[in-house]
Amino acid sequence: MEQLVSQxxxxxxxxxxxxANDEKQVEEFRIKYxxxxxxxxxxxxxxxxxxxxxxxxxxxxxxxxxxxxxxxYETLKQAASGTEVAAAGTDLxxxxxxxxxxxxxxxxxMRNRIVSIFQRLGFAVAEGPExxxxxxxxxxLNLPAHHPARDMQDTFYIQQNPxxxxxxxxxxxxxxxxxxxxxxxxxxxxxxxxxxxxVSARSHCFFHQVEGLYIDENVSFADLKQTLYFFVKEMYGKxxxxxFRPSYFPFTEPSAEMDVTCMICGGSGCNxxxxxxxxxxxxxxxxxxxxxxxxxxxxxKYSGFAFGLGIERPxxxxxxVNDLRLFSENDIRFLRQFTAxx
Ligand code: DAH
Numbered sequence: 001m002e003q004l005v006s007q008x009x010x011x012x013x014x015x016x017x018x019x020a021n022d023e024k025q026v027e028e029f030r031i032k033y034x035x036x037x038x039x040x041x042x043x044x045x046x047x048x049x050x051x052x053x054x055x056x057x058x059x060x061x062x063x064x065x066x067x068x069x070x071x072x073y074e075t076l077k078q079a080a081s082g083t084e085v086a087a088a089g090t091d092l093x094x095x096x097x098x099x100x101x102x103x104x105x106x107x108x109x110m111r112n113r114i115v116s117i118f119q120r121l122g123f124a125v126a127e128g129p130e131x132x133x134x135x136x137x138x139x140x141l142n143l144p145a146h147h148p149a150r151d152m153q154d155t156f157y158i159q160q161n162p163x164x165x166x167x168x169x170x171x172x173x174x175x176x177x178x179x180x181x182x183x184x185x186x187x188x189x190x191x192x193x194x195x196x197x198x199v200s201a202r203s204h205c206f207f208h209q210v211e212g213l214y215i216d217e218n219v220s221f222a223d224l225k226q227t228l229y230f231f232v233k234e235m236y237g238k239x240x241x242x243x244f245r246p247s248y249f250p251f252t253e254p255s256a257e258m259d260v261t262c263m264i265c266g267g268s269g270c271n272x273x274x275x276x277x278x279x280x281x282x283x284x285x286x287x288x289x290x291x292x293x294x295x296x297x298x299x300x301k302y303s304g305f306a307f308g309l310g311i312e313r314p315x316x317x318x319x320x321v322n323d324l325r326l327f328s329e330n331d332i333r334f335l336r337q338f339t340a341x342x
Pocket of ligand 1: 168169170171211212249251252282283284285306307308309
């Protein structure tokens with residue numbers, strides 16, 4: 001009797017997981033379980049082996065099993081023919097329901113635009129860690145301890161180890177690339193950077209930069225200018241004017257900042273460009289010989305240029321975003337507005 005009960009349970013669970021997608025499979029079910037040589041018949045035959053005092057109970061059990069099987073068969077039959085009806089009334093050539101697709105983040109879109117322009121000039125892409133040691137973020141970049149220019153970037157220090165910082169710029173990745181000792185280098189290094197600044201519509205404690213580095217024999221300031229001219233024309237169009245202003249960065253000499261004519265007012269002066277007609281987009285210069293030496297590169301043989309540009313500002317100008325905080329608030333209504341085509 002016990003054996004009979006467990007046999008029946010086994011068949012029940014086997015049947016329950018039977019999948020019939022069409023009438024042919026429903027028929028297979030019928031033959032297997034309800035046919036003249038089927039399982040239900042066979043198990044009914046077990047009745048003769050049941051002890052006389054248990055026959056009544058066994059009879060009930062077997063009847064119940066037969067009903068269970070018949071019901072399941074009916075259900076499968078209906079489901080399969082239902083599908084057929086639905087399929088017959090459906091135009092299968094119609095396109096399906098679109099699967100909901102997300103969109104790329106505006107910062108990613110802008111980063112990809114920048115990267116693809118420089119890739120056409122042969123720049124490869126590299127990334128580095130966001131938690132940096134003092135040497136890569138400052139020391140090797142010609143900013144020794146107590147150098148006053150460290151104050152230009154309000155730094156987050158890591159409590160457990162004061163030698164670690166959240167990188168304040170992507171220039172740290174330059175050092176990592178140069179240290180590898182493989183020359184020439186033509187690299188673009190996008191990434192997130194951190195500074196201890198009050199969060200407002202115009203500044204944030206983290207933002208994004210793209211760093212560029214080109215090291216080879218005989219690289220000159222003229223190469224730097226031509227590379228950046230090409231970038232600006234591709235990015236902002238042929239009519240945009242460019243100007244270089246002398247500047248200071250400890251890791252480049254000479255150093256410059258590059259402005260483009262304001263794309264909002266076309267150069268006539270507006271709030272975005274603070275009525276100057278120009279918008280600053282990047283810092284650049286010839287890599288300082290000390291930096292090359294720090295990375296084991298001979299400054300008498302090699303020279304190079306570097307530049308660093310922010311991603312948020314061009315993204316704000318392109319997408320007409322007036323508050324930096326929107327980029328990191330993950331408001332779906334904001335994010336949905338950006339598509340790969342924009
Ligand atoms: N690291 C600088 C900053 O965050 C930007 C920069 C300026 C990068 C000049 C460079 C460079 O590579 O040559 O403000």
